[in-house]
Amino acid sequence: MAIEFERVGLGTEYIPYMQAWDYQIQLHDAVAADEQTPKVLFLEHAAVYTAGKRTEPEDLPLDGTPVVDVDRGGKLTWHGPGQLIGYPIVKLRKISAIRLYVETLEQALINVVDEYGIPTAQVKGRSGVWVPGAEGEQDRKIAAIGIRINHGVTMHGFALNCSNDLNAYDQIIPCGITDAGVTTISKELGREISPSDVVDRVQQELERLLTPQVV
Numbered sequence: 001m002a003i004e005f006e007r008v009g010l011g012t013e014y015i016p017y018m019q020a021w022d023y024q025i026q027l028h029d030a031v032a033a034d035e036q037t038p039k040v041l042f043l044e045h046a047a048v049y050t051a052g053k054r055t056e057p058e059d060l061p062l063d064g065t066p067v068v069d070v071d072r073g074g075k076l077t078w079h080g081p082g083q084l085i086g087y088p089i090v091k092l093r094k095i096s097a098i099r100l101y102v103e104t105l106e107q108a109l110i111n112v113v114d115e116y117g118i119p120t121a122q123v124k125g126r127s128g129v130w131v132p133g134a135e136g137e138q139d140r141k142i143a144a145i146g147i148r149i150n151h152g153v154t155m156h157g158f159a160l161n162c163s164n165d166l167n168a169y170d171q172i173i174p175c176g177i178t179d180a181g182v183t184t185i186s187k188e189l190g191r192e193i194s195p196s197d198v199v200d201r202v203q204q205e206l207e208r209l210l211t212p213q214v215v
Contacts, residue, residue: 003038003210006042007042010043014044014080016045020041020045044082052070052075053074077144084199091152095152113185128141138181143159162194
């Protein structure tokens with residue numbers, strides 16, 4: 001089945017997290033009831049920390065910044081301007097193929113980032129997309145993934161670091177990982193690449209790779 005793509009807010013329009021979450025729930029219920037075509041939302045969030053199901057008290061921001069508890073997997077992370085958020089709301093052809101779904105999201109992002117000349121990889125045991133550290137340097141996460149699947153329909157998704165300020169990560173241990181860093185496409189290249197610059201290619205890769213898995 002074809003997938004619809006909707007750009008909810010990019011550039012200067014930052015979407016509050018709860019607004020996007022409410023919209024996801026609405027779409028999820030409609031897709032689960034076969035009343036809505038599978039859809040992927042693209043947006044940039046207003047700055048927010050979100051805590052997945054595995055978040056521990058010691059993961060919370062050091063400065064007391066409010067955190068939104070969410071029903072996705074994973075731990076604590078940050079979302080905000082300069083980060084391309086993708087929320088696929090799709091019914092999977094095989095409900096048991098969760099790992100394949102996550103790997104598909106990762107591969108779509110890897111294909112896009114690689115086109116900028118940034119070497120990236122999947123890391124066994126860690127979700128997301130990584131820039132491998134060279135000569136003893138730490139690996140650096142360039143895209144995070146956290147999902148939920150209910151009644152065979154996906155929610156939440158990925159965050160691709162394009163041009164976001166990395167200072168927000170100084171207050172937390174991103175995704176609970178202490179032996180790796182965080183980076184952006186812009187930082188790796190030394191020039192600004194915004195979510196609007198990459199969204200077309202991300203859409204193309206998701207349409208190509210994800211469509212065969214969708215009912």
